[in-house]
Amino acid sequence: MRSVLEEIKSRLDIVEVISAYIPLSKAGQNYRGLCPFHTEKTPSFMVSPSRQIYHCxxxxxxxxxxTFLIKYENLSFQEAMDLLAKKAGVTLKRSQKDALKKGERETLLNLHRDALLxxxxxLLQSPEAIEYLRRRGINSEAQRLFSLGYAPQMADALFSHLKGKGYELETIKKAGLVSSGTKGYYDTFRHRVIFPIFDLRGEVIAFGGRVIDPKxxxxxxxxxETPIFxxxxxxxxxxxxxxxxxxxxYAILTEGYFDVITPHMHGFSNTAAPLGTAFTQEHGRLIKRFxxxxxxxxxxxxxxxxxxxxxxxILLQCxxxxxxxxxxxxxxxxxxLRKQGKEAFGDLLSKTLPLVDFFMLQEGDTHSIARDALEVISKIPDSILQGHYVKLLSERLKINELFIREELRKMKNASKLRDTNIQRQNYTPEGLIRSRPREEIYILQLLLNFLSSDSYQPEKAERIFDSVSEEDFEDLLLRSIFKKMKNALMDYNALISECEEEERNxxxxxxxxxxxxxxxxxxxxxxxxLKNKKTQRLLHELQDRIKEAELKKDRELLRTIQLEQQRLLGLKRH
Structure with a gap:
């Protein structure tokens, strides 16, 4: 498996792969850009072409x-490997692919495919559901395009079907498609029009259901929510x-299933919507990719x-x-669209409101409108654009621009303080490094330098491995990394692949x-x-043993321990 991973990596350039998703600019020997995994105004996302890694x-x-593709595209490891293998021109053997596709995620995806079918x-067997969709203006072409379905009224129709396909009860429960009751298990969706929910690769990962009977x-x-949704x-x-x-x-963002399907039917095929929840940062980042x-x-x-x-x-912040x-x-x-048609909706699209005009629609006094608008304006990362909106707000509300700028400054400072506090809780610059033993960090840094391809010196790495053991590391994270370095057979890329998230970061x-x-x-x-620290630890242990020997009045043992203590003290002085 490792050789396949390394072959894929060796044929790809991480800078080329990442720059297809986010803009990168040269920064010395490395590349820099805005991090795609959190919102920031100053680029702190670095990519190293020599070591083929990134760090924010x-x-x-x-x-x-x-790691990047898995996190950015929300892929499983298997999916990322398939995608990158194709990009690198590496053919995965069937047995390797089969081994990769075993596991919870693939089972859940297969189950959802069978549930969709x-x-x-x-739906084809339900005149009532077909008639409901007809009344809603959803034609057969839209039904096929959005893969619409129908959940029968029978309590366990889907459950029985999936059991018959060989799926385990626990897997069906994990998918959220059945619930338990006093009389056993019953389908989550019953007597509803079904809207399959797909990920960006077209895999069905969840379902939405709308009642047919208004009661x-x-x-x-x-x-x-499940492991795949x-x-x-x-x-x-x-x-x-x-x-x-x-x-x-451009994208059109609406609020519901029919508010996506009907625009698509009328030619507004750039429409999408959140799933009955408020917009999130992740939604904003998704849209910004396109x-x-x-x-x-x-x-x-x-x-x-x-x-x-x-x-x-959220969208402005992104x-x-x-x-x-x-x-x-x-x-x-x-x-x-159903009442007035495509032209009426298109006419409204041509009259969309800029940010400030939107806030002028709200009820309330001038002060509350200004505060609401500034709360949103403060999240815009572009300071020139911020200034533009401040000027417009001042003109529309007839408030001195200096007062508005001062209020914006206060808001930004308060927001910055909140963000800083949150960031400190989660991660601080050098947060994983600063609090750890310096000599242990330096040992790992030297090993990294000796093992990386741009300054490969295996004999120096061997010298460290011969001189240092796992037990010499007090810090458990650093000890684990050292052990993996030793087991990685001096292969830097293999090391990154073997590490857990905190170790990798x-x-x-x-x-x-x-x-x-x-x-x-x-x-x-x-x-x-490291030698002195180890000696000091041993001396502390001997001190405890001396106390035990004195309590037991074991003179022979006491003498042996004291001789060992003197030997260690001699080592420490040297």
Missing amino acids: FGCGSGGDVF FYQQS DEPKYLNSK NKGSVLYGLNLAKESMKKLK VEDVVLVFDADPAGLRAAKNALG GLNVKVLSLPEGEDPDSL FLTELSFKDEPSDAEKLLADCLNR
């Missing part, structure tokens, strides 16, 4: 090309909309205004340009530190310090 000095995330077949509750129901990182319809978004250079401009569609009621304000702040489409009262994209951070000017002197000092 803002959030602490680090790793290799596999069952729901689709059930049933709740009206909408989504799959629970997190609703805060998925947008409904994005798998279909992403290419149109790139082509049209476009820079967003039109946010919201209902013109108080709840819609609140949702739009929340989404605005560096997106956002305009707002305010719908007529009582309308949503689905109802508007530590190593990538350490890899970006400047090399010591006098490695030989530093190594000698570190070995001496």
Whole structure:
């Protein structure tokens, strides 16, 4: 397995792979960019072409090309390996692929595929569900495009089907497709139109259901979160909309299943929506992968205004340009398009509101409108754009621009303090390094330098391995890394692959530190310090044994221990 991983890595350039997702600029021997894993204004994400690693000095995330793809694309290791193998031109043997695809994730994906086929077949056999979709204006082409289905009214229809396909009860429960009751297990979705939820690669990972009978509750129901589904990182319809978004250079974001399907039917195929939840940072980062401009569609009621304000702040913070489409009262994209057609919706799109105009729609006094607007404006990473909106806000509200700028400054300072406190809780620059024994850190840094391809010196690494043992490391994290270094057969890339997340983050951070000017002197000092620390530990242990021997009045044992103590004291003096 390792040889396959290393062959893939050897054929790829991490800079080329990562720059396909985020812009990178040259920074000395390395490359720098804005971290895709947290929101930041100053680039702290570094990529090393010589060591084929990345590390963010803002959030602490680090790793290799596999780690990046797994985290950025939300892939399993198997999926990342398949994708990178294809990119590198490496053919995976069938047995290797089969071995990789075993496991929980693939089983859950297979189960969801089988559940989808069952729901689709059930729709064809349900005149009631087909009639409901017809009344909602959903034609057969849209049904096929969005893979719509139907969950039968029978309590355990899907459960029985999946059991018949050989799936274990625990797997079906883990997928969230059954629940337990007094009479056994019953389907989560019953007598509902089913909306399959797909990831960006077109894999079905969850389901949404809408009641057909208006007396049933709740009206909408989504799959629970599972190992393959997190609703805060998925947008409904994005798998279909992403290419149109790139082509049209903007995205339309709405609020529900029908508010995505109906626009697609009318030619607005760049439409997507969150899954019954507020917009998240992950949603913003997802959109930014495809476009820079967003039109946010919201209902013109108080709840819609609140949702739009929340989404605005997040999307702007992610560096997106956002305009707002305010719908007529009582309308949503689905109802508007069905009643008034494509031209009416297109006309509204041409009249989208800039940020400041959106806030002018809100009820309230001038002060509250200004504060609400500034709360969102403060999240814009571009200071020039911030200044533009401050000027507009001043003009529209007829408030002195200096007062608005002062209020914005206070907000930004308060926000910065909150962010700093949060960051300190999670990660601080050199947070994984600073609090650990320096000599142990230096030993690992020297080993990294000796084992990396750009300064490969295996004989010096061997010298350290011969002189230092795992027990010489007091810090458990560093001890574990040292052990893996020794087991990695002096292969730096293999080492990164073997490490757990915290170990990998530590190593990538350490890899970006400047090399010591006098490695030989530093190594000698570190070995001496480790030796003295080990001697000191042994002396403490002997002191405890002396007390025990004195309590037992064992003179012979006491004499033996004291001789060993004198020997160690002699070593310490030298």
